Structure formats: C-alpha cells, structure tokens
Amino acid sequence: DADVTQTPRNRITKTGKRIMLECSQTKGHDRMYWYRQDPGLGLRLIYYSFDVKDINKGEISDGYSVSRQAQAKFSLSLESAIPNQTALYFCATSDPTGTGYNEQFFGPGTRLTVL
Amino acid sequence: AQTVTQSQPEMSVQEAETVTLSCTYDTSESDYYLFWYKQPPSRQMILVIRQEAYKQQNATENRFSVNFQKAAKSFSLKISDSQLGDAAMYFCAYIGRDFNKFYFGSGTKLNVKP
Numbered sequence: 001d002a003d004v005t006q007t008p009r010n011r012i013t014k015t016g017k018r019i020m021l022e023c024s025q026t027k028g029h030d031r032m033y034w035y036r037q038d039p040g041l042g043l044r045l046i047y048y049s050f051d052v053k054d055i056n057k058g059e060i061s062d063g064y065s066v067s068r069q070a071q072a073k074f075s076l077s078l079e080s081a082i083p084n085q086t087a088l089y090f091c092a093t094s095d096p097t098g099t100g101y102n103e104q105f106f107g108p109g110t111r112l113t114v115l
Numbered sequence: 116a117q118t119v120t121q122s123q124p125e126m127s128v129q130e131a132e133t134v135t136l137s138c139t140y141d142t143s144e145s146d147y148y149l150f151w152y153k154q155p156p157s158r159q160m161i162l163v164i165r166q167e168a169y170k171q172q173n174a175t176e177n178r179f180s181v182n183f184q185k186a187a188k189s190f191s192l193k194i195s196d197s198q199l200g201d202a203a204m205y206f207c208a209y210i211g212r213d214f215n216k217f218y219f220g221s222g223t224k225l226n227v228k229p
Contacts, residue, residue, distance in 0.1 A: 033217075040124070042206055042219040058216070088158065096214040103150060104208075104217055106160035 003027045006091050006107040013081050014115050021076045021110050023091030031095065032074040033104065034058075034066060037088040046089075049074055081114045088112075117142045119209050121220035128197045129228050135182075136192045136223045138207030146212040149183070149190045154204040154222075163205070166190065194225075202227040 004025045013019050023032065030051050035043040045058030047066040055066060063085060067075045078085055089110045096102040118141045128134035140149070151163040166174045166183050173181050178198075182191045194201055207220040 035219075040221055042119075042121075042221040043217075044219075045216055048216065090160065092160075094214075102148070102210055102214040103162055103165060104152075104160075109158045109160075111158075 004091060004093055004105055004107040006089075006110050008110060009108060010111045012113045012115065015082055017081050019078045019081055019112070021089055021091075021112070023074045023076070023107055025072050025091075025093045025105075025107075027093050027095070027105060028071075029093035029095040029105070030071060031093060031102075032068065033092040033094070034064075034074070034076045035090040035092065036060060037090060037109075043090065046076065078112075078114075081112075083114045086112060086114045117144075117209055117211065117218045119207055119218050119220040121205075121207055121223050123223045124221070125224040125226070127226040127228060128194070130197055130199060132197055133193060133195045134197055134225065136194075136205050136207075136225065138190045138192070138220055140188050140190065140207075140209050140218075142188065142209065142211070144211050148210050148212075149181075150208040150210075151179070151181070151190075151192045152206045152208060153201075154206065155200075155202070160206075164192065197227050199227050199229060201225060 007022045033048045034046040049068045065077045091107040092104040094102045120139045147168045149166045153161045153163045164176045178195045180193045204222045206222050209218045
C-alpha cells in the first residue's frame with residue numbers, strides 16, 4: 001500500500017464550486033505539505049503543517065484553506081474554485097528526525113480542472 | 116527567500132549517452148540540503164539523489180551523480196548510460212538547515228531517443 005495517498009486522483013469541477021482534496025499518510029510523519037504544480041513553474045508551496053495544531057501559509061495560499069484533522073490527514077479546500085486553479089496538486093510528508101535530510105515523500109497527485 | 120533555477124526547460128539525449136542537467140540556487144545559508152526529483156509520465160515524484168552542503172564529496176546513486184559546486188551555488192545532475200526509462204521531468208530542490216520549506220526549480224524535461 002502507498003505510504004501517502006491522495007483522493008481524488010482526478011477531478012473536474014465548475015467555477016464557483018467548493019472542492020476538497022484529501023491526503024492521508026501511514027508514514028507516521030508530523031510534517032505535511034500541499035504543493036501546486038503548473039507547467040514551467042515547478043512546485044509551489046500552498047500550505048504546510050508541522051503538527052495538528054500548527055498550520056502555516058506557503059507562497060501561494062490565497063484562495064485555499066487547509067485542515068489538519070489528525071497527524072495522518074491533511075485536507076486542502078478551494079472555497080470557490082476558479083479556472084486558474086487548474087493544476088496538479090501534490091501532498092507530501094517529511095520527517096527531519098528520520099534520515100536527517102527532511103526529504104519529501106509525495107503522494108500520487110490530484111489533477112484538478114476548473115471549467 | 117531562496118530561489119532555485121533550472122535554465123534548461125527541455126533536453127534530449129541518445130540512449131546509452133550521458134547528459135547533464137543544470138541547477139543553480141541562491142542562498143545566504145552555509146548549511147543546507149539539495150535534491151533531484153524525477154517525475155515520469157505517471158506524475159509520481161521520485162527522489163533520485165540528495166546532497167548535504169557540508170559534504171564536499173559528490174553524491175552518487177548508480178548511474179546518477181551530481182557535481183556540487185558550493186561556491187558557485189551549482190548542483191548539476193549527470194545521468195550516465197541513459198535509458199528510455201530516464202525520460203521524465205527532473206526537478207532540483209533546496210531546503211535549509213531549519214528544515215522548514217522546500218524550494219523547487221521549474222523543472223527540466225528530459226527526452227531519451229532510442
């Protein structure tokens with residue numbers, strides 16, 4: 001079974017709709033991240049959380065919100081989706097106390113299309 | 116904020132040949148970590164190789180190696196004996212010693228020709 005899972009894998013929605021992307025992990029990591037990938041821009045950080053009570057904005061948090069329901073679950077919401085939020089979204093986890101590198105472990109990604 | 120630059124949007128290599136992907140970064144920190152991730156068409160992000168800034172020795176993982184030039188803030192990835200399965204997007208990434216946030220480059224698409 002995958003260590004970091006994302007649901008849904010693909011989603012098409014309409015402008016103005018509320019949508020939630022979910023991330024679950026079985027790695028036992030405290031740190032979780034949401035990224036957005038756009039062609040030519042790489043991955044940009046939306047929000048990150050170092051534990052259940054710690055939520056931080058990344059570089060592109062406008063239009064997004066998050067919820068850390070448990071150590072293993074971190075959800076990303078688009079309150080009112082707009083077309084320029086069409087992108088590939090990744091959840092990631094890390095553990096700086098593990099290998100010492102704090103490398104990111106990524107989920108499979110969610111392809112979101114806003115019409 | 117730190118920045119990571121990949122100046123080659125796309126590159127091509129012949130199967131079995133060697134190719135080098137470039138990455139430069141900007142930081143005022145002296146201790147940090149650098150990574151190369153591979154993203155095949157399946158879109159899964161896969162860690163290829165990593166380097167600690169305080170280690171002078173360049174990291175190597177099988178056919179993948181890096182050329183880390185700390186003074187020049189350069190971190191290039193060399194792929195030897197290129198294989199069709201190496202075709203993918205490659206992202207360079209940086210994280211500081213505080214381990215707070217990753218910074219990614221814009222990516223290089225590698226094509227491998229049979």
